Structures are given as structure tokens and as C-alpha cells.
Amino acid sequence: MLKGKKIVVAITGSIAAYKIPLLVRLLIKNGAEVQVIMTPVAADFVTPLTLSTLSLRPVIIDPFKSGTGEWNNHVELGQWADAMVFAPVTANTLGKMAHGIADNFLITAYLSAKCPVFIAPAMDLDMFAHPSTQNNIRLLESFGNIIIEPQTGELASGLTGLGRLEEPDKILQIITEHFIHLQVLAKKKILITAGPTYEKIDPVRFIGNFSTGTMGFALAHEAAHRGANVTLISGPTHLKVNHPGIHRVDVESAEDMLLQCRSFGPDSDVIIMAAAVADYSAANQHTTKLKKNSSSLNLELKPTVDILRELGTHKKANQLLVGFALETDNELENAKQKLKSKNLDYIVLNSLKDEGAGFGFTTNKITIIDNQGIVIESSLKTKQEIACDILDVIV
Secondary structure, eight states: OOTTOEEEEEEOSOGGGGGHHHHHHHHHHTTOEEEEEEOTGGGGTSOHHHHHHHHTSOOBOSSBOTTTOOBOOHHHHHHHOSEEEEEEEOHHHHHHHHHTOOOSHHHHHHHTOOSOEEEEEOOOHHHHHSHHHHHHHHHHHHTTOEEOOOEEEEOTTSOEEEEEOOOHHHHHHHHHHHHHHHHHHTTOEEEEEESBOOEEEETTEEEOOOOOSHHHHHHHHHHHHTTOEEEEEEOSOSOOOOOTTEEEEEOOSHHHHHHHHHHHGGGOSEEEEOOBOOSEEESSOOSSOOOOOSSOOOOOEEEOOOHHHHHHHTOOTTOEEEEEEEESSSHHHHHHHHHHHTTOSEEEEEETTSTTOSTTOSEEOOEEEETTOOEEEOOSEEHHHHHHHHHHHHO
16 A cells, blocks of 8 residues: 555654654555655654665755755655654644744645644653643644554653554554555545534524534544545534535534535435434524513424435435434434434444533544444544544445
């Protein structure tokens, strides 16, 4: 999978830099073309001569080539690369990457990247756990970067804890799997719904729910990273799209979402209905604000169209349809019934009984059930990791 792939390996000033010559060797052995770039401090930990010899290319450290007056073009490098792998990444460089502080060649190359970027942090456990470091990692992840999580082990300080650079063979595996995923989903059309819907009562009030859209947006970004053409139909949310492969369509009500699903659904290879669509809307929407009075307010509701059922009814033979179920009791039985009654291929079950899962959390815990009765359970993970798990099953 790596034959002919152009990989930039970016090294920062961490003791874990001693592992990177092996990573470069593994990439070359698997057919990749490798260009190593380094911060000046990184050269104190591993020699440019070693890396140049292994990569078969001169290492780039400075913006200007020594003695010639020529410059190393970070923009061309960003266009050349099929992937950039930043390993190891110090707390200092994480902060610069997160906030665009381009004071060395490595950061300018990162800011010019037009390809997937893998970031593998390495530092002492207290530095890694510090809120500023964790905020920078979350920010970089929100930009669409792929974080290669550090491992627990013995650190340079002599302490043992979380912060150890992932091993080179594992980093190689993560990069390889990324290109495998790109091959499988390349040019596939995936429709994803996300967020809540708002059903107006009057110009200032609505019926809604607590969905933030985080799970649907994570699915959209992961599918786009894997090469899919994604249409994201989103209810009201503050979340942003950070990938050119995602076409976002904003809607407000269940009826709005239905119309867009009817428009984009027939041509989609995969449909993932992660939105929390309202089951009822106001039977009569008032054009002016309802005034408060001493008597009670009786609100008549009518059912909305079941979008998932309609998509299941009109599902084509070559389509995959994935639904979500959020349950509070009899979870598995209710999810299986929904899977069958709505003609789904998969259903993703959330239980509000699981701590840290459901609306308003950055984490989730799911059970995936397919139409053959196979059940796959996850542990509590970030919603980005859960998105990977769901797409792995779809792939």
C-alpha cells in the first residue's frame, strides 16, 4: 500500500527521536519515498547524516540551503506529500502547530500540508496531562489531523506513565491502514445526518433535544479522511466542518431534513442517520409569539415523517443504511426491533445508562448490530475513535 507514496517525516526535539531512523527505514522498505524534515533542536538527538542515508534524500532543517542563497520551498513540499508524519512531537511544537506559530521550517511545512497529517506526541507524563497540552491536541484533532496516541511506559525522566512515543512498527501500521481505507472508500458517496432538529411552536420557541451533532460530525470527518465524498446534513449546531471532502447542508426542522435526504439519498452508497430527529412537531405553528397567561398551555403535536423508515423502504440493493438508537430501557431488544422494522443493515445503539455516553459528551460507548444478528460492543472511547470503529465495520 505504501509503494510510491510520498511521505514527509517531521522530527522535533525529543529524546524519542532516536526511534525515527527505524521508522524511516520501514517506510523505505515498504516502497515509500521519504523526505525528512527536522527542527534545529531535533538534530541534537539524532543526526541528519543518519536520516539522509536512510531516506536517500538530504534532510531539511532550515528555510534556506546552506551557502547557496536558495530556499527550501515548504509550499511545494506540502503539495508533494501524500502524508506527513510528525513524530515525535514535543509539547512546544504541539502548541506551535495548534496556533500557527511558524517560526521554523517544520511548522511552515505543516501549515502548507494538503494531505493527511499524523501527529505522534511524546513527552513526560505530567507535560502530556497538562490542560494546555490536552487542549492543543483536541484543537489539532478538530482541524482534521490524526493523533497517534502515546503509550504508557518508562519515560526519559525515569518515571513510568502515559507519554511514551508509539513504536515505529505501530506507526507504520497506522499509516498503511490509512491508505487501505482510502482505497476502499475512494469516490464512494456517503450521506450522514447529524445534530438535532428544531420544530417551531412560534417565532421564538421550539421543540428540540440535547443532541450536539458531535458524533455525526466525527463520522463525516473520518469518512472524508478515508477518501469518501461526504454530504453532511446537519441540524442546528455550533460545530464546524474542516475538510474539503465534506459538503455541508444546514437544515432546521425534521421536514427540512427529510427533503434533503430525499434529494441526496438515492445516489448515496452509504447512508448513516446519526441525527436526533424530532418525532413530533407542533400541529399549529403560531406566526406571532404566544403570550404567557395564568392558564395552562395545551400544545397539540403531530408525528413527523419517519425519515429512517422511508429511506429503508426505498433502499437500493447496492446501498448500506445505518441507523442510530438511543435507548433508556430494554436497549438491545428495542434496537433489534428498529433494525428489522426499518430495513437497516446496521444499527448503532447508545444507552443513556452508560456513563460518559450519549448527548453532550466527547466520549461514547456503542453496540453495533447487523441484520444477521451479529453484535459488536465497544468500550468507552472518544467519539472520533467510535467513528473509526463504525466506519471499519462499514468498510
